[in-house]
Each structure stands twice: as structure tokens, then as C-alpha cells.
Amino acid sequence: MKKPRTQDKGHEAARGRITPGSPVPSPSPMDEGRRRVAIEHVQPEIDGGRYPIKRVVGETVVVEADLFADGHDLVRGVLRYRHAQQEGWQETPLEFLTNDRWQASFETRELGRYCYGVMGWIDHFATWQRDMRKRLGVQHDVSVDLVIGTRLIEEALSRASGESGRQLKAIAEAISASQHDAQRHIELLLGEDVTALMAACTDRRWATTYDKELVVVVDRPRARFSAWYEMFPRSIVEADQPHGTFRDCEARLPYIADMGFDVLYLPPIHPIGKTHRKGKNNNPRGDSDSAGSPWAIGARDGGHTAIHSQLGTLDDFSRLVTAAKTQGIEIALDIAFQCSPDHPYVTEHPEWFTTRPDGTIQFAENPPKQYQDIFPINFESPAYRELWTELRGVVQYWIDHGIRIFRVDNPHTKSFLFWKWLIADITARHPDIIFLAEAFTRPKVMYHLAKIGFTQSYTYFAWRTTKAELTDYFTELTHTEVREFFRPNLWPNTPDILTEQLQHGGRATFMARLTLAATLGASYGMYGPAFELCEARPQKPGSEEYLDSEKYEIRHWDITRADSLRDFIGLINRIRRDNPALQHDATLQFHPVDNDQLIAYSKQSPDGENVILVVVNLSPHHVHSGWLDLDLATLGLQADRPFQVHDLLTHAYYQWQGSRNYVQIDPHSVPAQIFAVRRTMRREQDFDYFL
């Protein structure tokens, strides 16, 4: 009979074992037959260990696993972990939870990748101690059992070393000295110190090691907590100038810093193609003085590593990067791997594109729509290796010029394997690099991009507008395994997305959406100055495109307008910085309100000290009120104890008690309340309260 050719590890035993009477249970290695501990359902583990989870420096990975063995012997286990660049494992004991479930955790102290796994074995000495305690006073003669316990210690001496070895040796001697003092003998064998010493040198010859090494990618804190501001440099311009420059951007930095942003994302800064250049409002026939789309990358004077001459020089750019840093702002560049027909690659590497039978190069299409100003790269090119290496060079070039954050344009239209390779390759050398995936596509594709390496991801937030939609979506993002690998970055608008809600909701909607983005997400961003100036005119009814979009022309924004949201944005970002609760997503918890126009949710700092409760009125038109039903347990509040909520937007203080409390919000003033929840109140307030 042929060998079954299954590759299922779970059934190694079957392989090669179908010849009758073979004496040895191959292919088990020599000792495998005595491994008695089973390990199952290790968590966190994404897709059977195919993909890593994510953390930032200083966070904790809590690992759980089922550990059990045949029979009634005691099982022990450890969580093993190491930085990928370290050789040896560090260990921490697994603690028993319940129902054969065990848990331990470790802290991710350094950037890069950690591996973790679980190991378990039978603890014969602990088992002996447990049984011995049961025998005492019941079993008539325990002398042989005492010898067994003593021998276990003597065997252990060969495995013990260092100080614990010396201590164990001392105990062993004390035991042999007490042979004739049964009581003393028993006390020594059941002592807690010997338990600990024996545990430190248990026999692990037949320990079971979980068959996968799991991985956690450790990023810097900004990967988790960041506030992004997107702006077109060419529009940062006084009315009398034709084209904004990096110098102008430098002058704009204080304005952005005052609003409290820490990432300034610039759309592509490279030369723009002339061939088929788009005109205003995406007019396919752009005239000679059209600014063109920054995403039509590449012209005679260079491609992805060149700078659009009207913006300035590479030195100007470096100045901007440095100046920004001094104000606590990082510059993020756009990675848009596509080319204008004038891009040097087109002539130097036609093999990286698709050539049509008529000899022309295939431009971007979404039939019947055509985008003649863009040539997509062909990732099925036989020369893909040289292509990948070249594109990696582009990223490396900007890293070498001080960039540590990249916003990747449409990653879902390029090869997954390319991104997996590129991000792993770059971060192996530069573990502080952050890649934000600008993929607005199907959910499984968005999650896959996060699994294969993207640090942060755009989300569906812009189109989640009702209480039910927001609750469902953010519960999925923060309370399923998605939270382990997908870091949401929430944008109420982008140059491509002026939602219907923003078009019609007016100022109150801009404020509400900002509050939601900045408090539902530890990372969020906005496209300005369009956002703070509440720009809401669509190109045409039913379109999400901006009228006179900056994608195709230079806009002059009057950022000094009295109705600008800049101060409100600044306040929101200050609240985010002052309250660690808003710098994490995992603790997000929704609380019922008996009014569908009011949404309420809380977040907490990991230590539980800082608690923020947010209530937003989703209607821009009407005052709404309702009864909030707080989950007191989650918030660490006691039903019988008053607590204080302090609205950080209006500085109003309220004293609440119990789970049901009244809220009312007038969207015409501020459409939201951001409460700091103080569990124990200051004395004088207690006094007021009991007066």
C-alpha cells in the first residue's frame, strides 16, 4: 500500500506506519513517545501563526494556551520569548487560569520583532508532593514514598546549577541526615523552598514545545498614537504667488503645531508628468498652465527620488524636515508606485510596464474609464526582482533623507508579496519606519495588508455615520482578533473623500466627526485646510470629489477665517495628549444611551487610572438628550459611590452616581462631551455632596 502523502503534522504517526509489524513507531524521534503534555489554542495567534501580531515598545503581550496531559500528574509550563536578534529564550512561568487554560505575559521592550512560544512538561516532584500531602495521616506506612521523593531530589541535583544548585544540595544533605526523623524528613520534602528549587530544575527531557514560533512586531509608540495633518505644499502660498514652496510650508509649521498635530503628510512632491496632464476638476484635457496631479509622478527631470522644481530643492526639503522635527512634527511622504508617461522608468525599464500589441504602454484603466496620465507598474513583469529592488531603493532614498513615516497610495493594487517583502526588508534594518496603508477596498483585503506588514491602515470610518454602524465597526476593530494586527487611522475627510454627511451637515458635523475620529481612534488624521475651514462643496451632486479639488489645481485657503475650527482642533489634540486613555484603542467600550442620536463610549489607560467618557450628538440639527446606562464595572466605579465627570471641552463638572445618568447635547454649541471620569472625588467635593 502506498504511503499516505498527507502533510498534516498532526498525523506524522500515520506516515510510513502502514507496513504491518514494524517494531518501531517511526517517524517519532527517539524521545517523542514520552512527551505527555499537549498544547493547544495558543493565543494570540493569527491564522495559525502565519502572521505576526503588533505592539509598540513598552506594551505587554498576554499569552494564553491550553496545557494538559494524560492522567493526573501535575503539568507545568512556561511562556518563552526572545527578541528576534537574541539567541537565547527568556522564560516566565505560565499561571493556571481554569479549565486547562494557562496564561503568562511579557513586555516588548525593544523595537523589532519578538518570537514567543509555549513549553510544557510533567512536574513529577510537585506531583509527588501533592500525593504525599494526601497520604499523610491516612496512609499507614509512607516510608517507601519518602524514599521516592528523596530520589527525585537526588536525581535533580545533576540538573541543578549555581546558587539554586548549592541550596538544593544543602537540602538533600539535610534530608539524608534526617533519615531517622520521619517528621523532619517529611517537613523537608514538603517545604516550599524545595518546591521552588525543584521547579527551577525540573526534568524537561520530554517537555512539549508548541510547534510554532509566533511573532510580534514591535513599533515605536507613534505607530499607535498619532495625529495626522495632510496638506498640499503647492497650495501653501500667498495670493500673489503662483506656487507654494517648502519654505512656505516651513512658515506654516507653527499653525500646524498649534493645532497639535505630530505628523504632517505631504502628497507626492515629485515632478509631475506633462503628457495627458489633467486640468482643473479632473478635466482630461489639461491646458498648458494646469498644475496637474501630484500622483502623475515623473517627468524629464526625474521620478520618485526627484523633487518638483517649483517646491524647492532637496536642501529646502531637508530644512523643512528638520524645522518640523523641532516643533514635534514628523513629515510623512506619499509612496505612490505608478508613473506618468514621462517618468524615466518608462524609457529605461519598459519591461516594468505592460506593452500593448500596438507598441504603446498600457495606461491605467477601470473600463470603460481611462487614465491616460498614469502608467501602472506590472508586478507580473519577468523582471520583478529588479523592479522590487529599485522600488525598495526609492523608500531607502527618503529614509536616508530623514523620513520615517510613509503613507502608501493604493497598496491594494500592487502585489501583496511585494509589500510583505518590502516592509519586512526595510523594517529589519529600520524598525522605526511606519507604513500607513491607504487602501479603501474590501474588508478582507484591508486586513490582509495589515497582516503582511502595514503599520497603520485607513478605515471605513468616513462612511460609518449612524450609532449602529459606528458601534458595530469599532467593536469589530477593537474586540476581535483584528485588534492584534490592524491599527486603524481614522480620517473624516481626504482629498478623495468629501462624504455626503460633510456636504450637508455643516459645522456641527465637522466638529462631531472630528471628535469621533480623534477619540474613537488613537490615530486619526484630516485633510486641511479643507477640514478646519469646513470646505463642503462637491464637484457635482452625488459625488464625493471636492469642487476645484487640490488634486488638480492650486488652492488659496484663508486660514485666518474667524469660523475656522483650528482652535477646536487644538483643544481636541491637547485633550488627546493629556489623557493616556485616548492613546489606546483596545479599551474602547460602548455604553447604551436611550436615544439613537447620542453615542457614548469610554476608553482607559492600561493602568486604569485615566478614564475618558465621550458622548456625541450625531444630529447636527437638533438638541438631543437621553439616559446613559454606564457599565460601572468596566469603568471601575461603584454603584454606591458618587463620582465626578468633568467635560474637558466646556469645563463643566457634574456629580454622577450609579449607572443611569442624564446627558443633553446642543449641536449648535459643541456637539460632543469629552468627560474625564474621576473615581474618587476631591475632599471638598465629597463635602459638597454630603452637605
Added chain:
Amino acid sequence: MKKPRTQDKGHEAARGRITPGSPVPSPSPMDEGRRRVAIEHVQPEIDGGRYPIKRVVGETVVVEADLFADGHDLVRGVLRYRHAQQEGWQETPLEFLTNDRWQASFETRELGRYCYGVMGWIDHFATWQRDMRKRLGVQHDVSVDLVIGTRLIEEALSRASGESGRQLKAIAEAISASQHDAQRHIELLLGEDVTALMAACTDRRWATTYDKELVVVVDRPRARFSAWYEMFPRSIVEADQPHGTFRDCEARLPYIADMGFDVLYLPPIHPIGKTHRKGKNNNPRGDSDSAGSPWAIGARDGGHTAIHSQLGTLDDFSRLVTAAKTQGIEIALDIAFQCSPDHPYVTEHPEWFTTRPDGTIQFAENPPKQYQDIFPINFESPAYRELWTELRGVVQYWIDHGIRIFRVDNPHTKSFLFWKWLIADITARHPDIIFLAEAFTRPKVMYHLAKIGFTQSYTYFAWRTTKAELTDYFTELTHTEVREFFRPNLWPNTPDILTEQLQHGGRATFMARLTLAATLGASYGMYGPAFELCEARPQKPGSEEYLDSEKYEIRHWDITRADSLRDFIGLINRIRRDNPALQHDATLQFHPVDNDQLIAYSKQSPDGENVILVVVNLSPHHVHSGWLDLDLATLGLQADRPFQVHDLLTHAYYQWQGSRNYVQIDPHSVPAQIFAVRRTMRREQDFDYFL
């Protein structure tokens, strides 16, 4: 920097890729960079593919997977499967469901093991056709696009073969002949026949194959549907005889066959040890004429392959096996791998046991309890390979003597790896062998034993008595992934388990528990004649042990008693045989009743033709009635159409309509109703109804 040593397949790209500037994205093989399809969440898959799922011959495996690629090209995929002894894969196309989810299925036609997996690729021609249809009538000039489509077909010719190859060639020629008839040209390129032919020979050079081969173990139908009867051969005896024999068992067969059982399970039939032999009611000091426990296996005249002389000879046993077969009954033997002190192994292979410092062999203990009549086998023995091989020999011995079903005693107290190896080894040569795991232990251990190979498993049924307990437990067994690997075998009693409920519930409880076991489980069993005679006396209050247990003495049962449940049992088993719905567990569905003493559930045959609805009164004392709220959709019933329910126990007929219907059950007659649900009624009944 050192290489990261991660083993996470998801991050191969990272390995060895941290030397800057290396030109080739190793370690990806040559073509891997062009694999654009991702495959995730393949189901069914147990523990990341570590363990197989289970089916019986003729069942279907429905496989689902997420398949998607970058960009907008069309993805195609196949489910691949093959019997483990076949070389080549069979394929069936995956059908798109929704949200990037795909599905296909295959039938398990032969005993043994099948492997299955998923493969996906980009279908460039189907993509071209889709885009071409969009261009027509919109795009001015499609001539170049037509050339592209034509070339795709020309390339495909090299991959096409056989009849489809010839057809494709013919079409290619027709196309080139129609160069100047654009309309004809387009029709040919978009024709359905060419679509099919091209699909048959798509370019799979860069197809993605799911990285695991999953396994399904295929058993014979009795693995899923069986009715077990357990009986002690030594008790099958006329009052004037000392000890029952295999001949007596032969005479008892018609009685068992009349009750409708198809498996007769005999406790160990081997010589019983004399040393420390137990007396009646587990008296540690058995006198010379004690029968002893059949589980104290082994004496001077042999061990696990010998037969207790008072039962008869090996020939008598073979006669019994044959006689049983002629009456549709299979004999199941007990595999209890433990030894009495008199077992030949003890002297021949002391290394297979644990020797204490005083030279004695360690007997079974659960401190402070001691079982001097049993020596447990030490699976940590250095000689475990010889031990495993010997024990496999025991199983093989009884297989060679006609046994195909084994009930394994306390498998959870022996090495998991041993069972995994033994079952894989035996079933590789004898795929029709059935192993029932008698493990009453923690849930994860019970599930693990099923995962590593046991065909059927005992359950917690005996202790699940309330409506809530039964609903929760059987929902877990039939509506979670557990259903894929764990086949429940439900026993209301065993020689070790006389539940408190049976002790106090009387006849009605025996009938109710029998009905529950036989209809909740496609496989169930009972320990008789104790069960049909409603034996309910515990050894002492609070104990689940029988008084005068057959485990320690020979009992004389009067199976002719008028109050025997034999006829009711026979009726229940006939109903099970006549109704395929009761021969499957996966379709189990509970239906609400507004009375906690009434539990209702339905099952259906795979084709949905046979529908059984069971209602049981859980109270043995009182008549209970209530309103049943049927899930009509599940049952394939229409709210506006009357349907007939026919109680197969009482032959009462009812006409019901809609979801809410009234039920009333008097436990003093029959504590249950087993309704055959007939969706469309016979004409004359329709007539009655509309009269």
C-alpha cells in the same frame, strides 16, 4: 545584525533579507514574487490543520476559503482533494459566495484518509472578457483590445490538450479567419464556449496553493450511527449455573437483536488476577470464591490475548462473533491496558511498570485510595517502543479474530502520543476499525482524544439533565467545530454510572433518558440488563455505583420481567432505523417551548426529506404542557400551509399549522413524543382539513 530566527512562514521574506542592498528578494523562489492570490481561513480546519476532520463513506465535505488578489483582476480557484493512497489530485471549481468567500465540496467515497486543499490564480482571459464587455459601445476603438484577447487564446493553445485542446484550436482558427469581421470576431472572443475552454487551461504558473494539506478521516457508516448494548457475559446464566459462557451469550443474541442493537460490547473477557482480587461491592478483601473484576486483567493462564476459561474457548468466542454477525450485531471488545499483579507482563516485562524502591511494582493509586489489584502501565518506560508494539499486537490479535470495534477503557490515563500512533497505525491497515473512547474527564482532554484519532467518544450526557444543560451541551457538540472531529456516543447508564436521576426518577426517567440518548445522538448505548430492568439501587446514598455491581460479582437478571423496557427499547431502535433523520447529529436543532420541563428538538436527513421532531417531558412525576415555537424555516415548513405530525410512539396523528403548537405529555404513560413531520399531507387529509 543577526538574522532573525523566526519560523513564522508568514515572514519568510524577512529571513536573510536584512543585508542592505542585496539585489534579489530571496528566499522567495524564482516565481513566487508573481503569486498574486491570497488564500485565508480555509474551513473546515482543526487547530491550524494539526488534526483531521471526520466523515463516513458517502458523506460530503463542504470546504470554504477566502480567495482574493491585489487589484481588480478576476480570481479563480479550485478545491483539490485525493484519497491519501491516490497520487493525483481531483479538482472541483470553487464557487463565489460573497465578501471574497468561496465554496466547493467533495464526497468521501472510500474508507481511509482524504487530503484536501485550495488553489487560486488570476484568470487573465476572464478578466479580459469582463473588461471587453464594458468597453463595447463605450470605447471608440477596441481593435488593440481584440488583439490582446486573441493572443491570450493563442498562448493558451500551448497549454490545452485533448478534446478541449482541439476545440480551442478550432475557435482560434475561426477567430483568425474573422479578422475583418469585427462583430463576428467579438462574438467569438466573448462566447461562453471559449470562456469554458480557456478556464480549463488557464495559466497556473503563478497560482497560489494553500500552505497546508488538510485531512479528513473516512470511517464506515456505523462510526456515525450505532446502538450499543453492554453486557457481562459471566452474568448470562441460568440461576443454577455458576458462570455464564459465550454459548449462553449466543443464546441471548435474539433478545438483543429484537431490541434492535447493532453493537454488543463485552467488558474484558480475559483471565482475572487472583492477587488482591476484589470481593463483592468492591470489597478490598475478596474471598476465594469472589468473581473478581474483569478489568483486573491477567493471570497465570494469560493476559490480554487470552480468554477467561469459564467463559469458554477461543472457538466459542469465534462462534459468538459469527452468530452475532448473522443477526446484524457486531461484538465490541474492551481495550483496558492495565494489568493484574498476576499478568504475564509483570514477570516478563517489569520494565513496562513502575518499580518502587522496595522492589515492588507500583499499583494503581488515587492517593489516598489504593487499588492493589491493578498495576498501571508506565508509558514513560525507556522501553516504550517495545511496549507500544506489544500493545498494538493485542489489538491486532483481536482484529485477526474478527473484531472491528473496540471500546477503550480510560484512554485519558495513557499517553496521547501512543493512541495517536496506535490508531493511525491500525486504521492505515484496517480503515474499518472503530475505537470508542471511554474518557470521562475534562472537556479539553476529551476533545483532544477525539482529535488524535478516536472514532467515537463517551460524553457528559449522563449528567446533563435539565433543559438548559442539554441544550447548551448539544449545541456545543453539533454547532461548533467540535462536530467536525468529536462523534458523541450517549449512554444513560454504564456499570460505573448510575446517576442520581435514575436512582430516584423511576421508570419514566429511564424511558425519558433512553429517548433523549437515542434521538439526541445518532450513536448511543446502554448497560443492560440493568437498564431495561430499571435497576436503580446505589451501593450507598450519594454514590453512582450500583449496589451488588456486576463489576465485582455475577448477577442473575430476570429479563422476562413484565415491567422490562425491552419492547420500548425495541420500538425506539426501530424508529431510529426507519428514520434517517435520527442517524445524523449535524442537523440537530432545538425549538423553544414555554415550559422548562419540556424540551423539543428536530433532526433531518441530509436530503431534508425525513424530518423528526422530539418532545420530552423531563419531569417523571407530572403531566406537563406548553406552547412549542417551531423554527418553520429550518424544518422547511410554510406558515400558511398545514402539516402533519405523526407520533411514532403512540401512532397519534395531529394536524398543525404555523410555528406555535400545543404539546402535552403525561410521563406516566410515555414521557416523550417522537413526531415524523410530513410537510405535504396526503390528499384525503387535505380534504378533511378543508372540509
